[in-house]
Amino acid sequence: MAEFWRQKHWIFRGLFVAVALVLLFLRLLPLGSAPGALPGPDLLVSVILAWIVRRPDFLPMPLILMVILAEDLILMRPPGLWTAIVILATEFLRGRIALTRELSFVVEWLLVSGVMLGMMLVYRLILGLALVPQAPFGFAIVQVLWSIAVYPVVVALSRLALDLRKPATGEVDDFGRRL
Template structure:
């Protein structure tokens, strides 16, 4: 089963969609919604960045658009803004697949955290320019900090539970294609 999942990208794509639905469902549950409570991490973003650093071929652009646009619509965010930012970040990582394959985990963690912070700043800049109301900066900064701290946990669980790892340099799949 595990070997089949590793050779079939559709198995991981289905798994990613199932995890996205589960995370969205958990986010919609009315748990801990008291005034002044600290925000939790954006686990969907952590999962996306972690999987993009390991196996970008498992996350096609169309799937990311569907997942994050649905999340925008369900969570009543401006439709497409967060989706566009996630796509820019993931395509930035996809274009640097060879580089991210060689990074040690600390540098990878810093890169993911920097991307999260950059996305927050661009998101809030668009809100300022368009004069949209937005939550206080501290609230958003705490969410990015929690997301950055949750990133290693998401990477560890992806590795241990789903055996999602970076391919070694020169590794090939069953059809003889380079990974």
């Protein structure tokens, strides 16, 4: 049984990398990239935050770091800035897993929404301090609002398709450790 538990971790980690690669590939496709078009949601961040709140043990920090850093390099963003912000946000949520386990979904959604807004504001503030040209503020807000709106869909798909759920209070793994 212990081997299955370890295998489940690796299956979800491999699935996360596959999902990240598919989302990155779709983001690179020239679909709907007309000038002035509204930006879509950042699905990868929504997936990461949903999985961190549900099962933080399935996404270790080095895996998130490698995926987001690769995304930074491929999308030609300042290397490491968005990566550092995502890592800080996920570790913030990971440190509050005992709290989020007890929260209703609406409160969890508000918490994740605040984290997403904070991530965007910190990213834009640092780029502004470095005098790096940025997209207009309205586009960034629209992208964050789309990401917030898509979060419940990501959670529902993760729950229905992958059976990714929050551990119950007092639930233990096969090694007897609390989840």
